[in-house]
Amino acid sequence: MSEAWVFPGQGSQETGMGRDLYEAYAAARDMYDRADSVLGRPISQLCFEGPADELGKTTNAQPGIFVTSMALLAVAREAGMLSGNPAFVSGHSMGEYSALCAADALDFDAGLRLVETRGKVTQAAADASPGGMAAILGLDEEAARDVCNEAGAELCNINSPGQIVIGGMKAEVAKACELALTAGAKRAIALDVGGAFHTSLMQPAVEPMREAVAAAGLRVPRVPFVANATADAMTNVDAIGDELVFQLMNPVRWVQCVEYMAAEGVTSFVEIGPGRVLSGLIKRIAPSAETRSINGVGSLVA
Numbered sequence: 001m002s003e004a005w006v007f008p009g010q011g012s013q014e015t016g017m018g019r020d021l022y023e024a025y026a027a028a029r030d031m032y033d034r035a036d037s038v039l040g041r042p043i044s045q046l047c048f049e050g051p052a053d054e055l056g057k058t059t060n061a062q063p064g065i066f067v068t069s070m071a072l073l074a075v076a077r078e079a080g081m082l083s084g085n086p087a088f089v090s091g092h093s094m095g096e097y098s099a100l101c102a103a104d105a106l107d108f109d110a111g112l113r114l115v116e117t118r119g120k121v122t123q124a125a126a127d128a129s130p131g132g133m134a135a136i137l138g139l140d141e142e143a144a145r146d147v148c149n150e151a152g153a154e155l156c157n158i159n160s161p162g163q164i165v166i167g168g169m170k171a172e173v174a175k176a177c178e179l180a181l182t183a184g185a186k187r188a189i190a191l192d193v194g195g196a197f198h199t200s201l202m203q204p205a206v207e208p209m210r211e212a213v214a215a216a217g218l219r220v221p222r223v224p225f226v227a228n229a230t231a232d233a234m235t236n237v238d239a240i241g242d243e244l245v246f247q248l249m250n251p252v253r254w255v256q257c258v259e260y261m262a263a264e265g266v267t268s269f270v271e272i273g274p275g276r277v278l279s280g281l282i283k284r285i286a287p288s289a290e291t292r293s294i295n296g297v298g299s300l301v302a
Contacts, residue, residue, distance in 0.1 A: 002087045002265045005102055007069050008273040009093030017274055018068040019048040020297040027078050028071040035067040038109050058194045062094050062119040069098040069273035076294050088261050090226035093252050103221035110216045117212045121205035126195020133167040133193050134177050138186030151176035156198040157252045160284040167196035202248045213241045231256030258285040
């Protein structure tokens with residue numbers, strides 16, 4: 001059975017994220033304590049105790065999810081739940097950084113610093129050009145793109161067949177939602193997010209991230225990394241660095257990423273990180289594939 005490991009860029013950001021993991025496993029404690037030291041602030045306390053509105057901010061949620069994913073990976077490896085290397089790694093949006101650390105293309109410290117930088121610069125871009133995002137249910141990619149083109153919005157995430165996230169300035173997103181419903185969408189749901197991520201409104205984040213990625217010490221991954229923007233496997237360091245910058249303003253092509261891995265023989269996907277969002281999406285993209293989630297203490301003892 002060929003296996004891929006996938007990592008979320010979103011997850012449960014409720015107060016208490018990772019607390020049971022920290023209390024139960026020394027490997028997890030090491031990760032959270034190390035993260036506090038690297039960042040010079042108590043990200044672990046914020047994950048465990050909140051407040052929830054503070055944890056939900058992009059600048060905190062992204063490092064929190066990254067650390068929790070890496071803690072889960074460390075514990076799962078130590079417990080023998082993940083044998084050897086997978087055929088591929090991939091991540092959704094910010095999850096690309098977790099995937100690259102899992103493939104030993106990034107050190108934990110460097111990955112964490114990059115994620116914190118990404119959170120800061122994307123939030124600064126969002127503050128400079130306040131935008132929004134919405135989920136369009138029931139349209140295919142071509143129809144959603146047509147709606148966006150007419151309204152002045154942009155595609156952000158191609159998540160699963162019939163589930164596409166769009167973004168842009170709030171008025172344009174609202175217009176696109178109206179047009180989508182007229183075009184036959186089942187629903188158009190405004191999302192509670194801090195900005196229009198994966199759109200051209202993230203332009204101010206590009207150069208600071210390019211500089212941060214160049215200084216991060218990327219290495220050739222031990223296994224191929226399937227990139228959001230191209231839905232193709234990468235092992236070239238320069239190409240991976242370009243991807244981490246390019247994806248800031250371009251859609252996450254998750255459907256195509258999963259389809260690529262399935263076509264390459266992957267029959268089992270392991271989601272490592274808080275929540276089960278990717279497992280649900282994968283089941284809609286590749287119904288015959290097996291999925292399992294390593295997302296907390298319960299999943300590690302089952």
